[in-house]
Amino acid sequence: MKRVLSGIAPSGRLTIGNYIGAMVNYIKMQHEHRCFYMVVDMHAVTVPQDPIALRENSESVAALYLASGLDPKKASIFMQSHVAEHAELGWLMTTLSYMGELERMTQFKDKSEGKDSVGVGLFTYPSLMAADILLYNADLVPVGDDQKQHLELTRDLAQRFNQRFGQTFQVPEPFIPKVGGRIMSLDDVTKKMSKSSSVEASYIALLDPPNVIRKKLSRAVTDSGKEVKFDVANKPEISNLISIYTHCSSLSIAEIEAKYEGQGYGTFKKDLAEQVVATLEPIQQKYHDIRASGEITAILRQGAEEAREIAGPVLREAKKKMGFLLP
Numbered sequence: 001m002k003r004v005l006s007g008i009a010p011s012g013r014l015t016i017g018n019y020i021g022a023m024v025n026y027i028k029m030q031h032e033h034r035c036f037y038m039v040v041d042m043h044a045v046t047v048p049q050d051p052i053a054l055r056e057n058s059e060s061v062a063a064l065y066l067a068s069g070l071d072p073k074k075a076s077i078f079m080q081s082h083v084a085e086h087a088e089l090g091w092l093m094t095t096l097s098y099m100g101e102l103e104r105m106t107q108f109k110d111k112s113e114g115k116d117s118v119g120v121g122l123f124t125y126p127s128l129m130a131a132d133i134l135l136y137n138a139d140l141v142p143v144g145d146d147q148k149q150h151l152e153l154t155r156d157l158a159q160r161f162n163q164r165f166g167q168t169f170q171v172p173e174p175f176i177p178k179v180g181g182r183i184m185s186l187d188d189v190t191k192k193m194s195k196s197s198s199v200e201a202s203y204i205a206l207l208d209p210p211n212v213i214r215k216k217l218s219r220a221v222t223d224s225g226k227e228v229k230f231d232v233a234n235k236p237e238i239s240n241l242i243s244i245y246t247h248c249s250s251l252s253i254a255e256i257e258a259k260y261e262g263q264g265y266g267t268f269k270k271d272l273a274e275q276v277v278a279t280l281e282p283i284q285q286k287y288h289d290i291r292a293s294g295e296i297t298a299i300l301r302q303g304a305e306e307a308r309e310i311a312g313p314v315l316r317e318a319k320k321k322m323g324f325l326l327p
């Protein structure tokens with residue numbers, strides 16, 4: 001049984017990109033491995049957050065984890081900030097990181113571009129992410145493709161630590177879906193679908209009502225052709241929609257192409273919307289029941305306790321190896 005660790009930042013309303021890129025694998029992996037899934041609230045504050053929205057989004061992400069099928073009896077579900085070991089190992093990993101390698105992170109470049117003042121936390125957050133993963137000696141990290149570069153840094157930091165101070169950390173592997181690892185914006189396929197986007201029409205939120213989903217998908221950009229064909233290089237818009245379709249149905253890409261042969265984009269988009277609605281409606285129903293039940297607090301408390309049992313000794317070992325005088 002392998003160790004699995006991942007998390008989503010409560011920095012907006014979760015999108016179908018987060019679901020397909022990360023959560024679908026979270027759900028599958030809980031049956032086969034020892035899994036730890038966090039709501040990474042300390043990552044969210046690397047860009048300014050309204051306190052009321054942060055609290056709401058944090059509870060909402062936890063409830064969506066449960067509603068989409070994560071089972072607290074199978075996986076530990078917790079808030080990153082409830083396990084102080086993350087902040088502490090995060091600092092130690094920051095001291096091992098080089099300016100040059102953090103400057104190369106494309107997410108930092110994208111998120112800081114054109115801004116007058118950029119928080120230091122945005123720059124150093126990949127080191128905190130490395131600590132999140134290494135604290136559990138995770139073997140596998142289910143993430144979308146955009147996180148591949150941060151995972152590479154995590155691997156480098158683990159190897160650097162092990163070389164300098166002796167074998168301590170497992171070097172983790174990313175686990176990225178073959179299709180859907182990067183769901184693109186509905187209005188511009190050169191950009192990743194993102195929950196913090198200011199353009200509502202660019203993403204489908206997991207909590208969007210059916211009519212909003214239908215409207216957004218009917219307006220999603222496509223090329224001027226007619227052929228429903230998966231060809232990312234030449235037909236990126238329709239390929240993006242096919243990726244969503246295959247994850248929201250039992251059809252493979254080849255079956256989708258065959259089904260819509262000669263039919264044009266209109267029918268395809270209508271059916272896609274119904275597939276997405278049918279996938280999200282049961283999640284939304286469960287979500288509202290979970291929020292109303294008030295059960296989240298106890299689940300997060302339990303998850304944090306389980307997480308600390310692993311993270312505490314690992315942090316202690318890392319500090320010992322680095323030469324800290326232990327209390």
Ligand code: AQP
Pocket residue numbers: 007008009010011012015017018019020021022043142143144145146147180181182183184192193194195196197
């Ligand atoms: N468009 C996407 N396609 C596939 N996977 C995606 N992920 C995010 N967007 C897509 C995956 O979701 C997980 C959670 O990501 P995060 O909350 O740590 O932040 P992110 O990667 O920066 O995702 P967002 O939605 O774009 O958030 P904001 O807007 O706050 O930056 C990760 O596994 C990610 O790969």
